[in-house]
Amino acid sequence: MNWTRQHPGWAMFAAMIGLLLFLWGMALPLAAAPSPIGPAAEQFADGARITVGLTLIAGSAGVLIGVLAGLGKLSRFWPLRWLCDSYVWLIRGTPLLLQILFVWLALPTIMPEGVELSDFACAAIALSLNVGAYNTECVRAGILAVPHGQVEAARALGLTPLQTFMDVILPQSMRVALPALANNLASLVKDSSLAYAISVVELTMVGYRVQAESYQPIPVFVTIAAIYLILTTAFTTLTAALEAQLDVGQKR
Amino acid sequence: MNSEAVPRPIIEARAIGKRFGAFHALRDVSATFHEGQVTAIVGPSGSGKSTFLRTLNRLEAHDSGEIVIDGIVLSDDIKNLNAIRREVGMVFQSFNLFSHLTILRNLTLAPMRVRRMARAAAEEKAMNLLERVGLKTQASKYPVQLSGGQQQRVAIARALAMDPKVLLFDEPTSALDPEMVNEVLAVMRELAYSGITMLVVTHEMGFAREVADRVIFFDEGVILEDTTPESFFSNPGHERAKAFLSQVRHGF
Numbered sequence: 001m002n003w004t005r006q007h008p009g010w011a012m013f014a015a016m017i018g019l020l021l022f023l024w025g026m027a028l029p030l031a032a033a034p035s036p037i038g039p040a041a042e043q044f045a046d047g048a049r050i051t052v053g054l055t056l057i058a059g060s061a062g063v064l065i066g067v068l069a070g071l072g073k074l075s076r077f078w079p080l081r082w083l084c085d086s087y088v089w090l091i092r093g094t095p096l097l098l099q100i101l102f103v104w105l106a107l108p109t110i111m112p113e114g115v116e117l118s119d120f121a122c123a124a125i126a127l128s129l130n131v132g133a134y135n136t137e138c139v140r141a142g143i144l145a146v147p148h149g150q151v152e153a154a155r156a157l158g159l160t161p162l163q164t165f166m167d168v169i170l171p172q173s174m175r176v177a178l179p180a181l182a183n184n185l186a187s188l189v190k191d192s193s194l195a196y197a198i199s200v201v202e203l204t205m206v207g208y209r210v211q212a213e214s215y216q217p218i219p220v221f222v223t224i225a226a227i228y229l230i231l232t233t234a235f236t237t238l239t240a241a242l243e244a245q246l247d248v249g250q251k252r
Numbered sequence: 253m254n255s256e257a258v259p260r261p262i263i264e265a266r267a268i269g270k271r272f273g274a275f276h277a278l279r280d281v282s283a284t285f286h287e288g289q290v291t292a293i294v295g296p297s298g299s300g301k302s303t304f305l306r307t308l309n310r311l312e313a314h315d316s317g318e319i320v321i322d323g324i325v326l327s328d329d330i331k332n333l334n335a336i337r338r339e340v341g342m343v344f345q346s347f348n349l350f351s352h353l354t355i356l357r358n359l360t361l362a363p364m365r366v367r368r369m370a371r372a373a374a375e376e377k378a379m380n381l382l383e384r385v386g387l388k389t390q391a392s393k394y395p396v397q398l399s400g401g402q403q404q405r406v407a408i409a410r411a412l413a414m415d416p417k418v419l420l421f422d423e424p425t426s427a428l429d430p431e432m433v434n435e436v437l438a439v440m441r442e443l444a445y446s447g448i449t450m451l452v453v454t455h456e457m458g459f460a461r462e463v464a465d466r467v468i469f470f471d472e473g474v475i476l477e478d479t480t481p482e483s484f485f486s487n488p489g490h491e492r493a494k495a496f497l498s499q500v501r502h503g504f
């Protein structure tokens with residue numbers, strides 16, 4: 001990861017390009033592989049795209065939720081604090097699988113008429129809420145780590161509370177929160193596999209189907225594991241680079 | 253200096269009271285500060301000097317009395333508060349530079365956000381100010397890469413970038429190694445002669461005697477003396493002031 005530290009911009013760029021190339025191109029080399037992998041190459045590629053899609057959507061939404069709920073937990077307004085505390089307590093105290101099933105089965109019954117949620121959307125919502133709760137704690141810790149003098153300096157210069165938050169508190173707290181957020185993102189790549197339970201055909205589900213058709217679990221699951229490893233490595237590189245980028249000006 | 257023309261009052265504090273719980277930090281403090289005046293605020297530690305200074309830009313809210321800054325009554329009214337903070341700059345003991353921003357960005361942030369200045373204009377102004385405090389070559393560095401004395405000069409330049417009418421200094425040299433005190437005092441001396449209104453909480457009696465137009469002596473939350481430097485240093489009226497002076501003269 002030394003190279004990542006020294007060239008954060010390039011590492012981020014390379015990880016992004018690598019991820020995209022991998023997603024678009026993986027069907028080609030896989031197609032050349034012997035059966036049972038070769039014939040199912042397109043399925044593997046589709047599954048990987050669903051997994052990455054879920055991760056990116058739930059990852060971004062989860063960061064947004066984490067920032068909002070992290071702020072809410074620090075609010076002076078107690079009902080808001082209570083709401084955010086309860087949210088984190090609820091999500092962290094129940095299984096992710098239950099949350100996914102809940103969104104899939106229970107949410108449609110309380111949605112207004114005519115609003116249809118796809119299976120993918122249900123999985124994305126449940127994963128966002130889940131990772132958001134874990135992010136909340138990281139963000140809160142990050143905000144608390146910003147020295148109060150930074151806020152006073154910003155306020156004394158005439159910045160509004162919102163500007164102070166966006167320009168000073170948020171970037172500085174992210175520097176503290178990012179390693180933990182990155183951890184949550186890496187877990188999300190793997191946790192997204194639980195979406196199989198609501199018939200989202202993501203990577204693990206593809207593996208399950210292909211081995212069921214071919215009766216050859218070992219090559220199939222080795223391939224699936226390899227694809228997950230490539231994905232988590234790309235995400236880890238991405239976040240390590242982001243961390244290095246944000247680390248500038250920090251005491252080492 | 254500036255004693256010929258009748259100067260305009262820029263800060264009027266009328267019977268300011270401030271408590272922290274049961275502790276009475278300020279008791280009916282009244283003082284009027286005129287445009288261009290340089291006031292040294294001295295007194296023993298814990299006497300309320302910082303609290304007084306911080307009520308003037310509402311980093312602390314006063315409990316009783318009235319503060320009028322450039323004709324605007326200081327209150328929780330956000331509009332008035334923002335107007336006042338634009339006019340009143342502050343320099344802190346611990347510098348409080350934004351650690352995640354370069355020196356240049358430290359200077360341009362508030363003018364761009366609060367005064368809606370264009371980036372190019374803000375940067376040009378920032379470079380002029382950095383030149384004024386002798387740090388033009390450090391513009392692209394981060395605060396941690398600078399010495400304490402350099403950081404405090406940047407903090408002064410950052411406050412000046414907002415074109416404040418008044419500058420508040422809270423023990424600007426107290427956190428500095430002795431060899432760096434003079435470079436900061438030199439910048440402040442140059443500022444004082446430029447005609448900006450300054451309120452300086454300081455233990456630098458040499459600076460107070462030489463540069464200030466007026467000395468205010470705080471003790472236990474009240475102003476005990478409010479006089480010229482000549483009269484304060486040669487002939488203090490109160491026993492407490494005499495004791496304080498002999499202590500700072502003879503070291504601790």
Ligand SMILES: Nc1ncnc2c1ncn2[C@@H]1O[C@H](COP(=O)(O)OP(=O)(O)O)[C@@H](O)[C@H]1O
Pocket residue numbers: 272275277295296297298299300301302303304
């Ligand atoms: N936020 C606060 N909460 C409680 N007590 C405070 C707070 N700020 C200052 N004080 C108390 O008020 C008194 C005056 O403090 P301060 O104005 O900082 O004194 P000085 O700057 O003259 O050393 C001190 O006794 C200090 O402990």
Ligand SMILES: [Mg+2]
Pocket residue numbers: 301302303422423
């Ligand atoms: Mg003080």
